Amino acid sequence: MGTVKAVCVGEKRGTQKTNVKTAEFAVNYGIVGDAHGGNWHRQVSLLSYEKIEAFQRGGADVLPGAFGENLIVEGFDFRSIAIGTRFQCNDVILELTQHGKQCHSPCQIYYKMGQCIMPTEGTFAQVLQGGTVSVGDEMRKLEERDDRFTAAIVTLSDSGFSGIREDKSGPLLKAILEENGYRVVESLLLPDEQSRIGEELVRLSDKREVNLIVTTGGTGFSPRDCTPEATLAVATRMAPGIAEAMRMHSMAITKRAMLSRGVSVIRGKTLIVNLPGSPKAVKESMEYIGDQFTHGLNVLLGRVSNCAR
Structure with missing residues (x-):
């Protein structure tokens, strides 16, 4: 009291x-x-x-x-x-x-x-x-609290941030996460600036204590694409299997998936996953990898053991 x-x-x-x-x-x-x-x-x-x-x-x-x-x-x-x-x-x-x-x-x-x-x-x-x-x-x-996993969405796009292009991937990702039981606490639209991206990833992980951060955009070969670099710079541990699985699945759909540089990492108790920028790729990727997040987050938070089947 x-x-x-x-x-x-x-x-x-x-x-x-x-x-x-x-x-x-x-x-x-x-x-x-x-x-x-x-x-x-x-x-x-x-x-x-x-x-x-x-x-x-x-x-x-x-x-x-x-x-x-x-x-x-x-x-x-x-x-x-x-x-x-x-x-x-x-x-x-x-x-x-x-x-x-x-x-x-x-x-x-x-x-x-x-x-x-x-x-x-x-x-x-x-x-x-x-x-x-x-x-x-x-x-x-109060003892009562919302025990759903929390999530944040970060869309990276110079044209979206300047208002030239409508962000369709962020809202789609929000809908997918909410359908899967996540509580989306923030959705951000940022320009392709590494320092600013890293700053927000740190804030969401350390200060807001978000369980899952999913980014969309900025994973290609364009000189301005820096999402993977910003993500790696704030990582405390790697979680490469998620990004590898996403590329493997996408390669069966289009060979251009090999050009995606997205990464997946851990910062403290937060999982950070980079998705491509297009709504189609976001939907395809989440359909393939999304159902594995729950177990991964439970292990990360110490709620279950990471035992083999």
């Missing part, structure tokens, strides 16, 4: 928030009147009261909301609690969606404080059920 120590709201992103002591939480939006509200996964930011106290003991003198946090709660180390865990405070139900964040440039908080603990200690959540939260309210961790 935890206790709410502050409820903070801010009108602009990247600025300190003000402890308003009570606020209304709206489903799939966040806190009414807060700049971070919206239809995305970082609707509400949380910091552990104990982490702020430790920062204060270093000589700082900060007020609630100094790090841009919405809720300060005593009794929980949010950073150590698994993504997908749910918390309830009065009628409000929150689901943790991401640990920490990457700051691309120093914000107002950093310039004033000299450092910001939100990138490392902050945790973000979505609002599943709305209501009011006030200082002094009790918060409890």
Whole structure:
């Protein structure tokens, strides 16, 4: 059981928030009147009261909301609690969606404080059920959680990102994954830029703790095709059999499948698989390899042993 120590709201992103002591939480939006509200996964930011106290003991003198946090709660180390865990405070139900964040440039908080603990200690959540939260309210961790495997889709296409070409592979892949029981938590459309692709793969694996990331596009011979290189750069272990099986199957359909450079790897507890860019190839590939992901992910997460039949 935890206790709410502050409820903070801010009108602009990247600025300190003000402890308003009570606020209304709206489903799939966040806190009414807060700049971070919206239809995305970082609707509400949380910091552990104990982490702020430790920062204060270093000589700082900060007020609630100094790090841009919405809720300060005593009794929980949010950073150590698994993504997908749910918390309830009065009628409000929150689901943790991401640990920490990457700051691309120093914000107002950093310039004033000299450092910001939100990138490392902050945790973000979505609002599943709305209501009011006030200082002094009790918060409890729920046993109930969505145990479906989570997935993220990353479409790589310069023309798609610029709006010249419609992305058809990403939506198709989302439909296929959902039909197979996955909970798709993010779908991204990015240009063929290796550093940016790698950055998102790391965020989805490490901060969002996604079980499966499937990319589509950027696996060919074009000078701009860099998805395999971006994927290999963030890998902690190889899982080559998936990509090999996909090419073997596709070779029976077209010899041009030998020109695909897609790879399959593991980063921590996340499986990352590169698919070709065309909707036809996405459908054919997922029909052949998709049914093996469940066992692989269960082994990766330690839920079952990898024993031979």
